[in-house]
Amino acid sequence: MRRFTAEYLETTRAGMWDDSRAALADLALDSRERVLDVGAGTGELTQVLRAETPGEVLALDADRELLEHVDPPRALGDATRLPFRSGAFDLVVCQALLVNLPDPVGALEEFARVSRDRVAVIEPDNSTVTVESTVEGEAVLAKRARSLYFDGVDTDVTMGEASDLFAAAGLDVLGVSRYDHQRITEPPYSEQALESIRRKASGAGIETNRETILAGETTPDEFDDLRSQWRAIGREAIEQLQDGSYQRTETIPFYVTVATL
Ligand SMILES: C[S@@+](CC[C@H](N)C(=O)[O-])C[C@H]1O[C@@H](n2cnc3c(N)ncnc32)[C@H](O)[C@@H]1O
Structure with missing residues (x-):
């Protein structure tokens, strides 16, 4: 389960x-x-x-x-x-x-x-989830991560x-x-939003999905590449948080x- x-x-x-x-x-x-x-x-x-x-x-x-x-x-x-x-x-x-x-x-x-x-x-x-973000590349990377995750799950998460x-x-x-x-992230940022961005920047967020992603077509090297791109997006988001310009909307x-x- x-x-x-x-x-x-x-x-x-x-x-x-x-x-x-x-x-x-x-x-x-x-x-x-x-x-x-x-x-x-x-x-x-x-x-x-x-x-x-x-x-x-x-x-x-x-x-x-x-x-x-x-x-x-x-x-x-x-x-x-x-x-x-x-x-x-x-x-x-x-x-x-x-x-x-x-x-x-x-x-x-x-x-x-x-x-x-x-x-x-x-x-x-989950296949039609969309992300809009002030961090360039976040939407594309989120889509890629979702698609690799779907490859590794054995139930119909796109139902x-x-x-x-x-x-x-x-x-x-x-x-x-x-x-x-x-799910909208904008100023004033909630503690949960800040924690989620910190987890993105540290790689902890994507790490929780490692096992599932590796159960699909993704190789460990490809996962590490995804994780480092994910962390870079997280670091950019933290910079934008500091001047209050970070905004993200996820629609499920x-x-x-x-x-x-
Ligand atoms: C994604 S969560 C959804 C929780 C809640 N319905 C919501 O939307 O916030 C899926 C839930 O189903 C429960 N679950 C998974 N398999 C189950 C099963 N065979 N029988 C009962 N509950 C199950 C999990 O423990 C988890 O709480």
């Missing part, structure tokens, strides 16, 4: 859904009685669901440490073998879970078993819209909507695919 740190989830989800809850309309959150958020991590989506629905929202994850960041009710469990009776929820939802699973259709079938009304999945298409998977799981799609999550498209049962 691919592991995530609480810090990564909390920072990458900051502000997510703040101004675009219309993309969640097909979930009919205002009339839900019992919702299950599968692969909830630190509960970033769980909080949004709890704010929008009058019903109870249960967070489930296979990682005990991440779950400790979520207020109860919460449950430890596996998305492909949910520890609930059939029809126990009127909505089962996940965010950025299926892109990490080797058998996403198996998980969807399990979602359909424990839901009596709707299944919704919110998944990114986005999940209609084909729904069909394979025997689910009828009610609707698909898109939400572009923007998320697709919300919803089925009625």
Whole structure:
């Protein structure tokens, strides 16, 4: 199972859904009685669901440490073998879970078993992420690093819209909507943004992906070359930070695919 740190989830989800809850309309959150958020991590989506629905929202994850960041009710469990009776929820939802699973259709079938009304999945298409930056070359290098990373992963991290998977799981799609999550770095810089740029300049950021990138076509020498270019971009970003001119916008498209049962 691919592991995530609480810090990564909390920072990458900051502000997510703040101004675009219309993309969640097909979930009919205002009339839900019992919702299950599968692969909830630190509960970033769980909080949004709890704010929008009058019903109870249960967070489930296979990682005990991440779950400790979520207020109860919460449950430890596996998305492909949910520890609930059939029809126990009127909505089962996940965010950025299926892109990490080797058998996403198996998980969807399990979602359909424990839901009596709707299944919704919110998944990114990481192949169409865009970066704009005041540091020349950052966007191109980020794209290259992503592409080398995709070569090394064994799950579909470019999933986005999940209609084909729904069909394979025997689910009828009610609707698909898109939400572009923007992560903006600009003055005044947050402590998290500063830390992320420091990790870029030291090489620590790209280093966490070394194993995955090397599992693809990339040779160790090519990885070292990528890492030194990454560090140079980080150093240039730090220089721009000092006069407040550094700006970066990353846009990650998320697709919300919803089925009625
Ligand atoms: C990218 S994180 C998404 C977390 C959260 N949904 C969000 O968007 O902030 C993927 C989550 O799925 C969990 N996960 C991975 N495989 C799982 C499985 N088989 N069953 C349950 N959770 C799983 C991970 O522990 C992690 O918390």
